[in-house]
Amino acid sequence: MLHAKTLLEIIEKGRKVRCMEVERHISDIKCMLPDFNKCLVSHIYREGNGAAHKFAQMGYHLDHPTIWRLIPLEEVVTQLLQNAQGIIVFRMKG
Numbered sequence: 001m002l003h004a005k006t007l008l009e010i011i012e013k014g015r016k017v018r019c020m021e022v023e024r025h026i027s028d029i030k031c032m033l034p035d036f037n038k039c040l041v042s043h044i045y046r047e048g049n050g051a052a053h054k055f056a057q058m059g060y061h062l063d064h065p066t067i068w069r070l071i072p073l074e075e076v077v078t079q080l081l082q083n084a085q086g087i088i089v090f091r092m093k094g
Contacts, residue, residue: 004043004056005043007022007025007026007029008041008042008043010022010026011026011029011030011041012041028065031065032065032067035067045091047089047090047091048089049083050079050082050083050089051072051076051079051080051083053079054075054076054079055068055076058073058075058076
């Protein structure tokens, strides 16, 4: 299983990959990035950004890349509010 941090490093450094599934993910991400103004891509653990983690969970189950632009989905609103309030979630060691 490829971790998000590894995927980000592949994109940042322009590395080539042999796995077609990983290459598809990289291609999807690169196609979406120009749609964002002044976009900065960085890694943060899921506990640090619950909204992004929720979007990632939802996106994993989609058949094609999707960008939600205007109104946050109900599933994400709680996470957005917690992130905005600075609620801390600790990472469990495992």
